[in-house]
Amino acid sequence: MSIIAEKTTQVVSEINQACLATGRHPSEVALLAVSKTRSANEVREAYQQGLTRFGENYLQEALDKIQELDDLPLEWHFIGPVQSNKTRQIAEAFDWVHSVDRLKIARRLSEQRPTDLPDLNVCLQVNIDDESSKSGCSPDEALELARAIAALPHICLRGLMAIPAASDDETVQRLAFAKVRELAERIRANGLAMDTLSMGMSGDLAAAIAEGSTLVRIGTALFGPRAAKG
Numbered sequence: 001m002s003i004i005a006e007k008t009t010q011v012v013s014e015i016n017q018a019c020l021a022t023g024r025h026p027s028e029v030a031l032l033a034v035s036k037t038r039s040a041n042e043v044r045e046a047y048q049q050g051l052t053r054f055g056e057n058y059l060q061e062a063l064d065k066i067q068e069l070d071d072l073p074l075e076w077h078f079i080g081p082v083q084s085n086k087t088r089q090i091a092e093a094f095d096w097v098h099s100v101d102r103l104k105i106a107r108r109l110s111e112q113r114p115t116d117l118p119d120l121n122v123c124l125q126v127n128i129d130d131e132s133s134k135s136g137c138s139p140d141e142a143l144e145l146a147r148a149i150a151a152l153p154h155i156c157l158r159g160l161m162a163i164p165a166a167s168d169d170e171t172v173q174r175l176a177f178a179k180v181r182e183l184a185e186r187i188r189a190n191g192l193a194m195d196t197l198s199m200g201m202s203g204d205l206a207a208a209i210a211e212g213s214t215l216v217r218i219g220t221a222l223f224g225p226r227a228a229k230g
């Protein structure tokens with residue numbers, strides 16, 4: 001059995017266990033394979049293990065892979081910081097963008113989404129720990145931003161995305177994810193339909209699932225450690 005096959009089995013079983021532990025059904029949690037820095041062949045191997053959703057951070061690398069793999073029925077998610085001069089290529093090539101954190105970016109994606117494609121799925125990225133160095137809107141602006149994004153044509157606001165500060169302590173992890181869940185509940189209570197909580201990575205997926213994640217973004221646990229990117 002290949003390494004990716006083994007690791008995929010492990011991650012799927014970790015997700016299933018986390019669901020079982022909190023009374024959720026595994027079908028409620030999608031697995032996004034984060035394939036940044038991985039070759040097209042590694043993605044192909046992961047696809048052979050049943051994975052169909054792939055997440056990328058670096059646009060040019062992603063576009064090359066998407067082209068090389070266009071014989072496969074894959075769903076591509078952009079999860080890295082979005083520069084405004086890159087929105088057209090993102091709107092043309094991706095199915096989802098998880099990292100929208102300002103209205104200007106959402107407007108450009110909306111205007112530039114080709115009308116012959118389905119609406120682009122977007123998540124609003126929230127800086128839940130208020131670390132000034134990270135991307136994401138502040139929790140205080142999330143409701144107004146979500147309202148404005150939901151009103152735009154050609155894109156569909158699906159939910160919130162967050163990357164909390166790394167911690168080995170599951171209690172700390174859960175507190176941060178609970179804040180994201182509560183924020184999403186507040187936004188929904190204001191009449192906005194959202195079905196996605198994009199949260200949880202290799203080191204904190206169980207905590208994220210316990211707090212309602214509907215999509216975990218997993219790189220290292222599927223593909224092994226990444227080489228440092230300069």
Ligand SMILES: *Cc1c(COP(=O)(O)O)cnc(C)c1O
Nearest residue numbers: 034079201202217218219220221
């Ligand atoms: C790299 C990355 C991941 C995957 O992280 P791992 O710890 O390797 O699972 C998830 N989300 C985002 C936004 C990333 O940039």
